[in-house]
Amino acid sequence: SSGINAEYGHAELYQSLSGRRDNPLYTMQFAVETPVSIKCVLYVPQFMPQFDLTNISNFGISLYSRKVLVQSQSPKLLPEWLMFLQGVVDSEDIPLNLSREL
Numbered sequence: 446s447s448g449i450n451a452e453y454g455h456a457e458l459y460q461s462l463s464g465r466r467d468n469p470l471y472t473m474q475f476a477v478e479t480p481v482s483i484k485c486v487l488y489v490p491q492f493m494p495q496f497d498l499t500n501i502s503n504f505g506i507s508l509y510s511r512k513v514l515v516q517s518q519s520p521k522l523l524p525e526w527l528m529f530l531q532g533v534v535d536s537e538d539i540p541l542n543l544s545r546e547l
Contacts, residue, residue: 458533481538
């Protein structure tokens with residue numbers, strides 16, 4: 446039962462982040478504690494979205510610091526060849542003003 450709820454929660458988060466109605470093909474969830482504490486959820490879409498390679502600023506994963514949004518769709522967190530991924534990265538260790546540096 447909890448697996449079904451987790452799947453539904455992931456599908457809902459993916460749809461919210463991507464603006465799509467399909468469910469993700471794969472969900473990757475992981476946490477790292479050293480050297481920086483990071484929690485991450487990444488989604489691989491079922492179908493590849495169409496990309497405008499001249500404007501990649503509207504792709505990327507969202508960056509949070511202590512569950513506060515720092516930057517939505519941060520394209521510098523992943524290499525360009527992974528820009529089809531959707532997801533969230535949350536860290537307890539990064540400052541809230543990090544978006545000025547990105």
